[in-house]
Amino acid sequence: MPKKRTRTKGEALLGFLILAILVLIGVMVFLQQFQFNPAVTAHRILEGGMEQFSSDLPSTLVPLPDNFTGMTPLESFTPETLYEKINGQADFYLASGFLGLKSQRYVHTDNQDMWFEVFKYDMGTKENAFAVYSQQYREDGLPLQWAEFAYYAANALFFVHGQDYMEMRASSTSDDLVAAMHEVAKKYVASHQNPKL
Amino acid sequence: MLHLIKIQNSDSVGRREFLTRCTKAGLSLTTACALAYWFYDPMAPSGRQKVDVLPGLPDYSVPEMGNRMAIVRGTDRAKTIRLALEAIGGLERYIRPRDRVLLKVNAAFASPPMLCATSHPDLVTEIARLCLKVGASSVIVADNPINDPASCFALSGIEKAAREAGAKVVLPRRDSFRYFTLEGGLLIREWPLLYAPLQSVDKVIGMAPLKDHHRSGASMTLKNWYGLLGGRRNIFHQDIHNIIKELSMLLKATFVVLDGTATMMRNGPTGGSLSDLKETGTMIVSTDPVAADAYGASLLERTLDELPFIKKAEAEGVGMSDYASLNPKILTTD
Structure with a gap:
């Protein structure tokens, strides 16, 4: 054993x-x-919203004139999150090839009621940018000369720059505010001479 | 077989010992498998919190007042709303002393008041002031703008207007929402709804600006309830007329106010330029939101066929698109 x-x-x-x-x-x-x-x-939400908190982005979307400063952080929206910014208008841009939106508000340093907001829609191509520009064209708009497609209507500027469709909306029709907005738009176009088409 | 022979030939394990060990190993394996089966969850985590579905919303209407409607021409919102409220019987017939009132405004965008993309602050001030005057114990102002609600209420002027009139803006918070299923609804099923402000009031007044809307054709009093939806509500834009119909069935307001003082005729719902507006100089107050929207369609120069949500809401018994059948009082302040 x-x-x-x-x-x-x-x-x-x-x-x-x-x-x-x-x-x-x-x-x-x-x-x-x-x-x-x-x-x-929550990863889908973060994918769309992280960029607005990124420290790599420039502090302002456009070159600012004197007496104006950033009022809000630079915001960024993707096709999935565009509705958060413009709600029911989102489908209009999505149907025209929308890729991304950056926006920011700027305010007069001495008058908090004087502010304007810049919307920079990346439409992918110049043709797409023109499509959304032309479909929203205001009949009473005054053409502007510093861009190929640009006009001014009451309190707002609208123009195409490369593949971007841009809107600048003022909080009032104040002459100073509108003049500042024109200056910003002209400087922006001049400083981005070779936009993507 | 070779393995067994090796075991049998070893000097450390006998037949009995071998069977005992096999039995123990089998029992261990069976126990492990049983435990694994017990813990196994065939459904992946949904990522959603526990759903506590609401069966229905309270009825905020005043049935004894019946269907009433007033259409007042004028450009001063404070004057037109006062006259319109008198014309439907007087605000005191709708708001009782100590009532808690919710003004469901449209504060969807951080847009200046002059662009009329949101409820106008002059109107918010006047309605809140009148409610408190007839004895309301509190007036709260609420909406669910998705992008930065605080900025939307501040830059639209609504926050300041409410504060100055003695009302309070309630910003949506995560715990303000409850899941809701509309009985008979196909779209509103276990969907988050801005419930906290509705839960704490006795009367609800819907306040909508009159606007073009890229998707639905128009944004008026029925579409205004869209602002109660939480979650990724943009998915409903694919079936916009039916979601507006279901929203109209969701809530019976005390009355609605459609502000057609200046109408956003195109590029809605955001607009952006004063060029998008037309001075239509009309304030509409009605206990029937379908009738209010049907009249609003005429100011927007749309036919009812171009705005199917109106007929859909009517088919559900929400109201009557033939606003003339309400014998609306048509007045002017000028």
């Missing part, structure tokens, strides 16, 4: 140690499932 081999004290200790670790891991997994991180399922 062969002699039965008995386990050593060290083997038993090692066995208990491994079992204890396995039980501990099991308990941790069991407890963790009750603390599911919602960020895991």
Whole structure:
């Protein structure tokens, strides 16, 4: 009869140690499932919204005249998040090849009621940019000469620059505010002489 | 087989011992598999919080007042709304002392008041002031603009107007929403709804500017309830007329106010230029939102066939598109 081999004290200790670790891991997994991180399922929201918090972006979208400063952070929207900014108008841009929107408000340093907002729609091509420009054209708009397609209507400027369709909307029809907006638009076009087409 | 022979030939394991160990191993495996099956979840996590679906919303209407409508011409919003409210019987017949009132405004955009893309602050001030005057214990002002609600209420002038009149703006927070299913609805099913302001009031007044809308053709009092929806509500733009119909079935307001003082005739709902506006000088107040929108369509120079949501809401019994059947009082302030 062969002699039965008995386990050593060290083997038993090692066995208990491994079992204890396995039980501990099991308990941790069991407890963790009750603390599911919602960020895991929020990835789509983050993908669209992260850029507005990125420190790599310039602080202003356009060159500002004296007495104006940034009123809000530079915001960025994708085709998935455009509706958050312009709601029911989003489908109009999406149908014309919209790729992205950047927008920002600027305010007069001495008068908080004097502000304007710049919308820069990246439409992918110059043709797409012209499509949204022409479909929204205001009949009473006054043509402007510093861009191929540009006009001014009451309190707002609208123009095409390369593949971008741009709008600048003022909070009032104040002469100073409208003049500042014109200056911004002209400087922007002059400083971006070779836009993507 | 070779393995068994090796075991049998070893000097450490006998037949009995071998069977005992096999039995233990089998039991361990069975236990592990049973536990794994017990913990197995065939559905991936939905990522959504626990759904506590609401069965329905309270009825905020005043049935004894019946269907009433007033159309007042004029350019001063404070004057036209006062005259319109008198014409439908007087605000005190709708707002009782100690009533808590919600003004559901359109604050969808951080847009200046002059562009009329949002409820006009002059109108907010006057209605809030009148509600408090007839004895309302509180007036709150709410909407769910998705992008930066604080900026939308501030730059539209609504926040200041409400504050000056003694009302309070309630900004939407994460815990302001509850999941809601509309009975008989195909679209509003377990969908988050801005519920907290509705829960805490006795009367609801819908206040909408009169606007063109790229998707629905028009944004008026029925479309105004879209602002109660939370979540990725843009998906409903694919079936815009039916979502407006369902929204109209969702809530019975005390009355609605359609501000056609200046109408956004094109490039809605955002507009952007004063060139998009037309001075139409009309204030409409009605207990029937379908009638209000039907009249608004004429100011917007649209036919009812171009705005199918009006007929759809009518088919559900929400109101009457033949506004003339309400014998509206047509008045002027000038």
